[in-house]
Amino acid sequence: MNNRREYRLCGTGGQGLILASIILAEAAAQNGMQVVQTQSYGPEARGGASKSEVIVAPDRIDHPKVIQPHTVLIMSSKAYAKYGADYHPQGTVILDSTFVTDAENKFAVKLPITRHARTELGTEIVANIVALGVINALSEEVPHNLLQEAVLNRAPKGTEVINTKALELGMRLAQTLTR
């Protein structure tokens, strides 16, 4: 279990969290890691809930289920209610305070990620990539250039510039944090 890192990204359908997880997984694989990336769908998927996970380790991953995530991104208040308290004691919880307005967790990182995407980039559609920038700035999982390559590799044609800006915005937002 040493050196194993677990990520959980949760919110509602349509926020692009599966894509963000795939990008993180692909960047980590390019970084020489073993990676398992998972979505679980149950009856809750009908309500539009979305949960996507990434496990990264230098060696073979035998247990492909997240045990206690070290990094949790939460982008809806429903997801906060469900996953807000489930993380590693030394883990980091990142809340998109655009949507999670009722959080009592004093230790959580609260950033209005989607609002920043809207006001600074003109669209909420890249909030997932802003969030990815925040996650990677805090976790330092992969070198920035690998993450950027992975983003561009998955970005639809014509959206390369805005996705690059979104990733950089996420990194900048993380740097503003004083914890």
Added chain:
Amino acid sequence: MNNRREYRLCGTGGQGLILASIILAEAAAQNGMQVVQTQSYGPEARGGASKSEVIVAPDRIDHPKVIQPHTVLIMSSKAYAKYGADYHPQGTVILDSTFVTDAENKFAVKLPITRHARTELGTEIVANIVALGVINALSEEVPHNLLQEAVLNRAPKGTEVINTKALELGMRLAQTLTR
């Protein structure tokens, strides 16, 4: 383990097999099933190999790893060498014979999926959705309308028509099989 169905989609990066798996997973969830959808990346990911899996069950899925897939789609000869013999005794192996030309498996379903996409739809980019149509026609995992909805839900804007045609092409191809 009863009623559990396992799917493995493998080939090379860029063939859209992760997306095809996500669409199958989302359609199965809409069909009321529990679903786990996974990608594993290892050193082989650097060589462009891609493997994506879906587990579907009516009840909670405790073991999120594929044990013996019932349906295997193979879209590259490298993937055939690695996964061509690993499936349930009563399972179905679907080979894209556009790329897998050296298969000795007499029981495999051999269809030039990518070639059909190119000649009948004018682009190889929807070969993954053609393959999805083949998979679902053979497995009968989800009703066609749910699968089509899931495809349209994930299709980039402007590609709805060609993706719908791709799904229908896959179903037609499966119907031509006499096994």
